[in-house]
Amino acid sequence: MSYLKIEDMEITFNSLKGSFTAVKNINLEIEKGQIVSIIGHSGCGKSTILNAISGMVFPKKGKVLLNEKEIKGPGPDRGIVFQNYSLLPWLTVYQNIYEAVDAALASKSKAEKKELVEKYIKMVNLWDHREKHPKEISGGMKQRVAIARAFAIDPEVLLLDEPFGALDALTKASLHIELLKLWNLTQRSKTIVMVTHDIEEAVFLSDRIVVMNNGPAATIREIEEVHLPRPRNKKDTVNLPEYKLIRERLLSLLIEKVEIDDSDFYKEKVA
Amino acid sequence: MKRAIAITTSFTRELFSGSEEIFAPEVLFKVLRKIFRAVSNVVYSLLGFGILILAWHIMNKSSADGLPTPIATFQVLWDLVKDPFYDYGPNDKGIGLQLGSSLARVFTGFFLGSLIAIPIGLLMGANAICRKVFYPVVQILRPVSPLAWFPIGLVAFQSASKATIFIIVITSLWPTLINTAFGVASLPDDHKNVAKAFGFSKWKYLTKVLLPFSLPHIITGLRLSIGVAWLVIVAGEMLSGGVGIGFFVWDSWNALSLEKVISAILIIGIVGLLLDKGFSYLEKKVTYSV
Numbered sequence: 001m002s003y004l005k006i007e008d009m010e011i012t013f014n015s016l017k018g019s020f021t022a023v024k025n026i027n028l029e030i031e032k033g034q035i036v037s038i039i040g041h042s043g044c045g046k047s048t049i050l051n052a053i054s055g056m057v058f059p060k061k062g063k064v065l066l067n068e069k070e071i072k073g074p075g076p077d078r079g080i081v082f083q084n085y086s087l088l089p090w091l092t093v094y095q096n097i098y099e100a101v102d103a104a105l106a107s108k109s110k111a112e113k114k115e116l117v118e119k120y121i122k123m124v125n126l127w128d129h130r131e132k133h134p135k136e137i138s139g140g141m142k143q144r145v146a147i148a149r150a151f152a153i154d155p156e157v158l159l160l161d162e163p164f165g166a167l168d169a170l171t172k173a174s175l176h177i178e179l180l181k182l183w184n185l186t187q188r189s190k191t192i193v194m195v196t197h198d199i200e201e202a203v204f205l206s207d208r209i210v211v212m213n214n215g216p217a218a219t220i221r222e223i224e225e226v227h228l229p230r231p232r233n234k235k236d237t238v239n240l241p242e243y244k245l246i247r248e249r250l251l252s253l254l255i256e257k258v259e260i261d262d263s264d265f266y267k268e269k270v271a
Numbered sequence: 272m273k274r275a276i277a278i279t280t281s282f283t284r285e286l287f288s289g290s291e292e293i294f295a296p297e298v299l300f301k302v303l304r305k306i307f308r309a310v311s312n313v314v315y316s317l318l319g320f321g322i323l324i325l326a327w328h329i330m331n332k333s334s335a336d337g338l339p340t341p342i343a344t345f346q347v348l349w350d351l352v353k354d355p356f357y358d359y360g361p362n363d364k365g366i367g368l369q370l371g372s373s374l375a376r377v378f379t380g381f382f383l384g385s386l387i388a389i390p391i392g393l394l395m396g397a398n399a400i401c402r403k404v405f406y407p408v409v410q411i412l413r414p415v416s417p418l419a420w421f422p423i424g425l426v427a428f429q430s431a432s433k434a435t436i437f438i439i440v441i442t443s444l445w446p447t448l449i450n451t452a453f454g455v456a457s458l459p460d461d462h463k464n465v466a467k468a469f470g471f472s473k474w475k476y477l478t479k480v481l482l483p484f485s486l487p488h489i490i491t492g493l494r495l496s497i498g499v500a501w502l503v504i505v506a507g508e509m510l511s512g513g514v515g516i517g518f519f520v521w522d523s524w525n526a527l528s529l530e531k532v533i534s535a536i537l538i539i540g541i542v543g544l545l546l547d548k549g550f551s552y553l554e555k556k557v558t559y560s561v
Contacts, residue, residue, distance in 0.1 A: 056467060080468040086461040090483040090559040099479050100469040
């Protein structure tokens with residue numbers, strides 16, 4: 001039995017206009033310590049799958065199992081990094097992480113919590129910025145705070161919802177490395193499920209890539225295995241033939257028409 | 272211009288050569304510029320008051336002594352302010368005592384009103400059913416002049432003074448209630464999701480998410496409430512009699528002393544301004560920037 005399992009899941013949203021099926025027939029098994037990306041076009045329900053794992057959304061049919069237990073709601077065994085950082089603007093960097101740790105690890109003593117928070121702030125190199133408020137730091141730093149917050153509650157599963165979508169390419173690359181570094185520091189024991197629409201990001205980080213069909217009622221199209229050696233780095237990994245192969249494969253899966261059909265254009269010109 | 276600055280700079284250097292870190296020319300210029308700005312602001316507002324007094328003077332000349340002259344009025348104002356706390360029986364008290372009792376009524380009513388408005392506002396903002404239940408009631412009652420409630424207050428409390436406090440309670444309800452509800456209802460899903468994802472307790476959610484987010488809105492509501500309460504108290508005390516700045520205005524009118532009426536208007540204005548400044552200071556204190 002695998003560690004994280006989605007069984008024949010269907011998710012429907014009810015609105016005033018009627019019900020809308022976001023995803024259906026979703027079957028997915030994820031091993032402990034794997035990094036899995038879910039990739040697809042906008043509106044294909046990839047975030048919906050992530051929300052089902054986090055327990056914020058409930059399936060209409062099927063179920064999500066973690067350690068053979070059905071997920072009934074959000075819990076501290078799953079840490080989330082949201083798309084738009086979601087830091088509380090009235091708290092400092094330190095407090096943002098501390099309040100999450102305080103809530104999720106209520107049984108620990110105050111000193112232990114403090115130590116944990118400090119450890120993770122140092123891990124993401126934000127020690128000098130710990131007393132700043134979110135508005136005083138850059139987008140990349142905010143996302144590092146969010147990642148540190150998710151890691152600090154020591155979850156078994158990390159859920160990342162387009163975590164680097166709003167960042168520039170350089171910041172993105174350095175955060176990829178930072179994420180892998182944190183994953184390594186925790187003995188690669190944490191399972192990471194990430195939603196993205198960036199093909200290169202998915203290939204670089206993941207062990208497996210789940211490619212979605214277009215919605216509504218989106219299904220899984222294909223699951224790609226990525227056997228690139230670890231530790232990976234930006235310079236060598238991207239030049240491996242397998243990296244390029246997988247990237248090409250994903251490109252052709254996601255972008256149906258690479259060429260533009262321009263015959264109409266010429267017809268009009270002749271007329 | 273540049274030359275002039277250069278000369279002044281060298282001049283100040285010579286003057287304060289011993290303590291350059293404190294009297295560095297740049298710092299001195301900054302201070303001077305600040306002083307200049309403050310002085311010019313005072314001059315502008317004096318100009319405004321000058322125009323007002325001039326208009327008053329012209330009206331006084333053209334209305335054949337119906338309106339008191341500015342000088343006579345300021346004389347009366349000075350007499351009032353000089354000895355604010357005398358007490359010669361129920362119908363003759365100093366302006367300070369009158370103001371004090373009005374302020375006490377306003378703050379009592381405002382406090383009680385806020386005590387009712389903030390929790391209901393929180394409920395209305397957080398819960399859609401509460402919003403649906405209370406919002407129509409609020410919409411009907413909000414546009415009613417609080418003075419219309421005076422008779423009900425009289426019947427309920429059998430006392431004019433308590434009835435005045437009652438209308439202030441009613442007055443203070445609406446802006447605070449509506450702003451609180453709006454503040455809570457506009458809490459972004461992102462913040463709610465953080466609380467959900469990390470398993471915030473109810474208490475942590477209230478103190479670390481909901482209240483910090485809605486506090487600026489609540490304070491804005493309180494600021495509007497106290498402003499309207501201060502408007503209403505004058506009219507309320509005209510109805511209720513007794514002691515208070517509103518009663519003082521009415522009493523002065525009955526004694527045919529327009530000087531006193533105008534003096535009271537000035538005093539009411541200044542107190543209202545101070546109340547507003549106090550709450551706007553508080554507002555700035557609790558507002559976080561995103």
